[in-house]
Structure formats: C-alpha cells, structure tokens
Amino acid sequence: MNCKTKEITKYFRSAVAAQANMGIDFKVDNYYILNPEELVRGKVDPTLCKDIFTDINKSIFDDENESKKKSLINVIICAKTIKTIFDANEKIQDEIEELTGVFYIPAILNIEGMLSFDVGDQKLPWFPREFLQPMVEPKLAIGDADAVDNFMSNHVDQIEKIKSWSDYATFFKELYESVAESEFEKNTIRNMDSKEPFFELENNVYVFIDKTVYSTYHIMNLYNQLLEDDSSESTLMTISIFDANNR
Secondary structure: OOHHHHHHHHHHHHHHHHHHOOOOOOOOOOEEEEOHHHHHHOEOOHHHHHHHHHHHHHHHOOHHHHHHOOOEEEEEEEEEEEOOOEEOOEEOOOOOOOOEEEEEEEEEEEOOOEEEOOOOOOOOOEOOHHHEEOOOOHHHOOEEHHHHHHHHHHOHHHHHOOOOHHHHHHHHHHHHHHHHOOOOOOOEEEOOOOOOOEEEEOOOEEEEEOOOOOOHHHHHHHHHHHHHOOOOHHHHHHHHHHHHHOO
16 A cells, blocks of 8 residues: 555544544533433433433333334433532633533443443544544643544453453543543542643533434444455445545
C-alpha cells in the first residue's frame, strides 16, 4: 500500500471514529439519574430500573403485546459530565454547554437491574472526539485521540476476555484514567489548558436508552485490517469511496 492510499485510509478511519464517538444532547434525549456506586457495582436501583423498562415498553409496544415486551435493553451511560459553574448567576464557561458528557459507557441492562457488557456487538466506551486533541484547542481538550487509539490497540486481548461486569469496570476505568490522566473516582477531569488545569464534574451518572444501530465497530475493524495488509490497496480504495458516498 503506498503512502497516499494509507493516508486516505487513515482519514476515513478517523472520520468513522469521529462520527461514532459523538456526545449525547441532554436537551433532546430522555435520561435517568444513576448513583456512581451503582455503575461500578453493575446493579441499578430497582425503582429506577422499573421506570426505565416501563418507559421503553410504553414507547414501543401496546398493552396487548405483553409477551413481546423487552426484558433486555441497550443503554448508554454517561459516566462523566462537566459541571456547569455559576458565579453571581452567570455561567463561567461559555464555551461548554450545560450537561456536557465527556465519557460514555455502552452496556446492556436487564429487567432485574443488572448491567452487562455487550459481548455480541462489543460496543466499547468512548470520549467524544470533539473533546480530544487535535480536534479542539487545549482549553476544551481533556485528552488526546491517539491515546484512545493506542489504549484500544494494546488491550484487544483484555476486551476479548471481558466476561463479567467487574471485568468491564476494570477496563473502562483503565481507559478513562489512561486517556484523561485523572482518577475515575474523583469529580474532576484534567483540562489540557495550563490556565485552567481541570474541569469539575457532576456527582451523578446519567443513563440513556441506546437507539443506535451499531455497525461502526466492524467498519473500524475492517479499516484496521486493511491498513495492516500491504496487498489490499484496490479493496481499500473501493471501500473508502463507498464509505464516502454514503455519508
């Protein structure tokens, strides 16, 4: 594969990653408030769990379709959200919207309130690329995009061995601390602007119903394989053109 083709492929791979790793708009999507301890434990409060399943089943099925109501749903957990700071009734950080999530964890929730890793689709935690360098200026950046890619590349074996929520919790904590260079348990996250070295974070965790159809993982894997295969130039160009035409 020549250098030009490789650069084009890296561009498309980055574009796919940026499209997949976006934030969630709290003003548009309904969310539920979770205690951080519940996230780490992998067990959601029964009352909250009941509310989530009641809402999701109401929105999809009528009462006559009782047998088809869901007992498992895909959720996205916003584990880290930048806290909005006010001074004299004025918001200090104008560049950042209220309730801006910076670290998301996809999971499966069952009707009993237990959380689990999505082994089938292997949906993995992410930081919105809009808060990673080189996408943004330092005062809005919490980490580096290369740090995410390097961590994922170096932990493929760990991902394949995730069997329990405890395994998954270990993985997403390590990912967060490696990229953000901040302790997962703390309510601050580093800011790459030297003038403001950290952002304060909300105390709560937020749960969203995952409405996405997830194919990005497999597309990203394909791009990775093509980048490693020097004989795949024609296939690579065909896929890149198809991907571009379907954006």
